[in-house]
Amino acid sequence: MNFIKPVGILVLFVLLAVVAACGAPPTPETVTVVETVVVEKESEPVTVVETVEVVKEVEKIVEVEAEAAAKPFEGVEVNILTFVGPQVAEPLQRRGPDFTELTGATVNVVTVPNAELYQKALADLATGTNSFDGFLFAPQWIVDFAPAGFLEDLTDRVHNDEALEWDDIAPFFQDFNSYDGKVYSIPLDGDFHMVYYRTDLLEEAGLEPPRTWDDYLNIAKTLNGQDFDGDGEGDYGSCIAKARAQQSYWWIYSIAAPFIQSQGTSQGAFFNTETMEPLVNNDAFKRALEVYKETTDYGPPDELNLGVGDTRGLFTSGRCALSLDWGDIGTLAIDPENSNVQDKVGAVITPGSTQVLDWETGELVDCDETTCPYAVDGVNYAPYASFGGWAGAVNAAADDTVKDATYAFFSYMSQPAQANEDVTIGRTGYNPYRFSQFLNRQLWVKNGMSPEAAANYLGAIEASLNSPNMVLDLRIPQNQSYQQVELDRILAQYLAGELDTDQAAQEINDAWDEITDEAGREQQLEAYRATIGAN
């Protein structure tokens, strides 16, 4: 029997073509339908009186955003992509109905798992599918998306939006949500690392909160193995997440930053701003590697497999004396359902160093007035704005009305009336990023923080944010390859003992150089200098 007859093949292709053709005619896009609805609604006088019931700040927004119609976005549907809650997505879902009440726009929050968010957003944008109008994602990604024209330039909108109070947002976060001088996203969250410590334990042992990483190690060593919670088991001196493919690439830089950067933010801590050579194959970074590895000795036995969620759980259940984390522990610790350490938690700026890197020789030198101009009491601090907080961006390919509605929603979420409440709630995952949020301690006390704890927590945030030597997260093209692939893997190999300190530093150096060369050294250097303000 002759199997592949021309007839069979013909059938195959006809079928293929039919199947293909059936899908070919583009179905009318929902957006256009929505648009006509909007036009109709706007053309006729809208007589909705329910707005009377809406609270005060709500009225203010209505005034700002819509002078003519009471509900400017009646019938508009906004699809927003973010990752699955309760953190971050929860406030969007909770406040979505309020926003609908206010403006008429319906907000659909589409969530995907955290680890897949970047790919999902990218696939949607790069293939021109454009099924999402807004994205709540990491501002680090702007550098990939904005030059490709995927994201709407929000500069004008932000500056003309009184209710948003853009100037209330700390300048650092304003910058971080911009690219090439244009604003592309609105921050809903502010992130950098701080060290948390147990006030009760340190007091008992007569120890001061850590000022340098050496202090940190000493405290961890002293307290490790003591029984904090009285269950008869030894507890841990320090809990820092170290799992692979989690976020250890951020932790290592919190440790390395004060050893590497001392001349202010524009000096940079990742690459040499003249040659784009990685600043890793030197004594400063190696010292940081050793510190990071040494904390393992004072941590839980399975620390190499713990992510930040695990260490947070351990800290708030009272099993750790020290931890390095974002602002989350501060708010989680006051939640009685999740915490055994209410009012026992203190926070300080990420520890510093008394020695810094000499860029010429690659060796560590002692701090003095020239080497560490920003040192406080001889200690060089360099708080690291790892990740930088979740932010809302608008798809440039969306329909104009939809763009406006999407922007309005992110603005609404970021306005002090909403945001200042959300940042004080542990489960939202939002951390403070506005002046009004850490100056007004009343907000925090109202949500269960003691006045002392609030002063301490917000003081640490303020100290970090006001530091002229803050280290900006890497925001150059391919930043994922540099940090989340190569640095992450080599770090994991180093922590697991597959590589020693010198090998690890050398490998990171080589891997980064290769990525830089592939992407174009000049181009990368240009981008790096621009993002840290070195030009």
Next chain:
Amino acid sequence: MQIDIKPQTQIEPNDKMTFLSRTWSKLSNWLERTSGSIFLWPAVLALLFLSIFPLIVSFYISLSRFSIALGGFELKFVGLDNYNRLLFGREQTHFLGLMAPPTPLSLFLFGLVVVGLAVFLVRYIRSSSVSLGGLLGRGVLVIGVAALVWILVHTLGPDGRPGTVAVTLIYVFVGIFFQYTLGLGLALLVVQKLPGRRFFRVVFLLPMMITPVGAAYMFRMVTDTSKGPFAPLWQGAGLTDFSWVTSPWGARVAILLADTWQWTPFMFIVLLAALESQATDVIEAATVDGANHRQIFRHITWPAILPVSLTLILIRMIEAFKIIDLPNVMTNGGPGTATESLTLQSFIAWRALNLGESAAIAYMLLFLVTFIAVSYVMLIRDRVVEKV
């Protein structure tokens, strides 16, 4: 006239009927003749539709570098760069592993395998049915097996470090060995007429029904040495300061345990169905003739389930090579790179937008699976099936 009309009116429906029945019989004849195609083609079409196209596209991606460009994306053709990096470049120690200098033992083992392969080749050349194609195929097979053994022997030594290739092979072969043995054992137990066997049958299926991601998280919970259910046992054994995740082999064993837990049911249910569909009268006759359990199993049951078993192992092998959820969730491929499988390596590259390298790893995996599956089919499956 009437006489004329009558037959006509009678004939007309008759004509119609014969026409209809003729077309019908034509049609059914045609259907009958082409039944071979009609049975087979739908599946072939479906596969062509969704498999060939992605296969070719992803091959092209593996030869290029992906980047985001204005308004979309760009694929820049880079030739074999991605493969080169895996096999000879920076990723070599990650992909193939860190080769330790050979020890006497490793040389001995390698020598043993080489001798075995040489014997295999010589036997073939001496046999009566030598052909160029057959020789070529066997040559490729011998070289491939020798290369794999060389890698395994050198990276699994005390100073070496297995790369993702070796780790994947360990997952596949060790995992399948335990899954098949356990599955067969359980199937033989359950096929007996025991009261309550329906209960066991259903219960034993449970692990397979959990979504792999969920099963992986579940095993992370269960194997946790400080908060998991076995923590007291662990501490009682004086292992308070030790956790399996910090030891490369500990972590691999944990993943193998989870894999075995989840996939033994797959072996179990197919083998059970195979055992149940064998004819009981043969066994009855054998029992009457005084055959014991072992003899019955050896001469009746085993040959009956062998074809199914071999297919089962092949299918499971192909699936096992794609292991990703367990290492990804339980250890993220750590400690270091100790538990990273090929698919996980590909996935990590993919997540960071390094689509070219990701596709290259996937294609290397495809080559590896194809090589092993073809060797398996040629060497074991076909021979055994022929014999039976």
Next chain:
Amino acid sequence: MNRLFQRKSILRPSPASMALSYVALGIWTFIVLFPLYWLVVTSLKLPIQVHEGPFYLPFVDFQPSLDAWYYIVAGDLSKDTWRTYLNTVIVAPISAVITLILGTASAYALTRFNYQPRLGAIFTFIGCAALAIVAIAFGVPWLVAIISALVIFFLLLSTIGRRFKRSMGNDDIAFWMISQRMLPPIAVVIPIYILFQQLNLLDTRTALIITYVTINLPIVVWLMRDYLRSIPIELEECAAIDGASRYRIFWSIVLPLAVPGLVATFLFVLVFTWNEYLLALFLSGAKAQTLPYVISSQNATRGPQWWNMSVLILIMIIPVIAMAIVLERYIARGLLVGAVKG
């Protein structure tokens, strides 16, 4: 004493070996059930009870709470849960049934007919497909590309294609089919995404069903091929002599005999599709998302939400268990078929 080791009848074991069997089965039952028990216990815990160390028995060493259940089933996440649940319930069985029909038919074909696809034809086909894709990559409208590739294919087939007389056999077709499962899904996600985007099928259940059918077909073909081989061909021959058509033979003789295999295979395919994660994640947006993604989502910036995950895994496994219990009867029938057959 001797009676203890004597079997009363065929397949009915003696009391001693029965006891041993029960011990072995009991051990494995424990191994299977304990992790599931741990899921149940964890689903009743508050976060802090999970972090503080192992607690085993609700009410005895910790106070159970239904917080996580409430959160998933009726609370904040319930909307997501039920929407994705519905999608899973629709997609998995439909695609499993379609796969089973297509797969069994071609498995039957591969055991009862002889095929000889010619190598030349296959290579020209692959070449033309590659050509079409390259053309599309360079911006040629894809309908045009496919049609011209088709024309070229026929030209080649009727000229060069005929010169290659070497052909493949049934086993090669079967192996080609199984080889379609060898490439890890991660490598084909992007092409499939683009394909469905072109067809305007992204974020629909149809896309998921089509994808699942194709990825599971090879397994069905392979498993069913072995089952059908073990069914004696004599019955079919008799029926053919009596004038039954191929389709009738397939439907009323082959299928009933293959019920155990069909049921087992159906269960696998159902389970594979029920649990598939990566492709579902990419081919679906808000509308067609399936349940596994909700589970994976519970690992976010706060670390894995063990309690929520446990609830989700449990509610996800319940329908499949029910299915297994129902279908188990049919698997059991396999024994009867075997007896009749003899």
